[in-house]
Amino acid sequence: AQTVTQSQPEMSVQEAETVTLSCTYDTSESDYYLFWYKQPPSRQMILVIRQEAYKQQNATENRFSVNFQKAAKSFSLKISDSQLGDAAMYFCAYRRVRRDDKIIFGKGTRLHILP
């Protein structure tokens, strides 16, 4: 069975600094998707970034980028120039490339931004 592990329940970073959130996953598949979702206090789940496993290039969205290490099954999220609005729970998620497959989430990392 596929699993997603986020080993850091909480992290803190100074405003304007850079922080990296860790995620590892377990799968025997070669093709899949990986995602980072953000959940602010409003409860809304917001997709931050996604990565297709067949792509070697790491995905980037403005201040958010990933370090995708397929062999190590690692998918970390880097947030540059942290802003107060980045404070949230961050969830790493996985989905196989199959028509009948579901999204599996890690337990989340709560990120605090220190002013």
Place this chain on the structure above:
Amino acid sequence: DARVTQTPRDKVTEMGQEVTMRCQPILGHNTVFWYRQTMMQGLELLAYFRNRAPLDDSGMPKDRFSAEMPDATLATLKIQPSEPRDSAVYFCASGLLLMEGWTEAFFGQGTRLTVV
């Protein structure tokens, strides 16, 4: 502005009562998920549908939970009878699976259920 709509946003009910949560997926999306979020377990998948047909409901306690899609614009999650341990935030999400790949899943704002 396409969005997933969930109702009610918050629900407080007494143990033993029936609870129905509703979700309107984004028009045109063919996949609907129901997740439950608790502090202890995180986000657990309860059930999901493709083209209104249930694909997997193995995460759902069958004796009290049921999920349906009466039509393409409505998904429901029902708990009968409700118990205090069902207290959680329930999320609905919808997405579009195409032959060429999967688009992102969009989440509703969740229903916070409190069973007293």
